[in-house]
Amino acid sequence: MATLTVWKFDSAGGAQNALTLLERMQKEELLQINDGAYVTWPEGKKKPKTEQLNRLAGAGALGGSFWGLLFGLIFFVPLLGMAVGAAMGALAGSMSDVGIDDQFIRQVREQVTPGTSALFVMTSNTVVDKVLDEFKGTGATLVSTNLSKDQEGKLREAFAEDA
Numbered sequence: 001m002a003t004l005t006v007w008k009f010d011s012a013g014g015a016q017n018a019l020t021l022l023e024r025m026q027k028e029e030l031l032q033i034n035d036g037a038y039v040t041w042p043e044g045k046k047k048p049k050t051e052q053l054n055r056l057a058g059a060g061a062l063g064g065s066f067w068g069l070l071f072g073l074i075f076f077v078p079l080l081g082m083a084v085g086a087a088m089g090a091l092a093g094s095m096s097d098v099g100i101d102d103q104f105i106r107q108v109r110e111q112v113t114p115g116t117s118a119l120f121v122m123t124s125n126t127v128v129d130k131v132l133d134e135f136k137g138t139g140a141t142l143v144s145t146n147l148s149k150d151q152e153g154k155l156r157e158a159f160a161e162d163a
Helices: 020-027 064-080 081-099 102-109 128-136 151-161
Strands: 003-009 031-039 047-050 116-124 140-146
Touching: 020 031, 020 116, 020 128, 031 064, 047 064, 064 102, 102 116, 102 140
Parallel strands: none
Antiparallel strands: 003 116, 003 140, 031 047, 031 116
């Protein structure tokens, strides 16, 4: 099963800087990147810039339409108004199967703000403890994951140990 995780960084360039780490971990076979994207939101800008992880994504990549819909729901629907929001909300219903629901959208929207960035990664075959150790050094905060409650709790606990 693929796992979607969202990592927030306290700088606009943090997510982009973590790409080298992701690439190295994939080469070391600590995880398989199925797909991903990142958001950078420089201070003073009205909206974030999004970029898909084309060079790291595997053969089963979700494609730009998935990321476009997801980022539209999170960052742009509040700007577009209720009618467009209702239409996109109906489209997003099927995303709840992979843990993308109203709570997920709300969490990301509240935490990824101007001056921050976020990394959205769909992975499989992850060596969780090794990946956790690697990510601890980046200053990332786990915003959301579609892991089970127990798995997510352990993940959050591991990050809280060093805080």
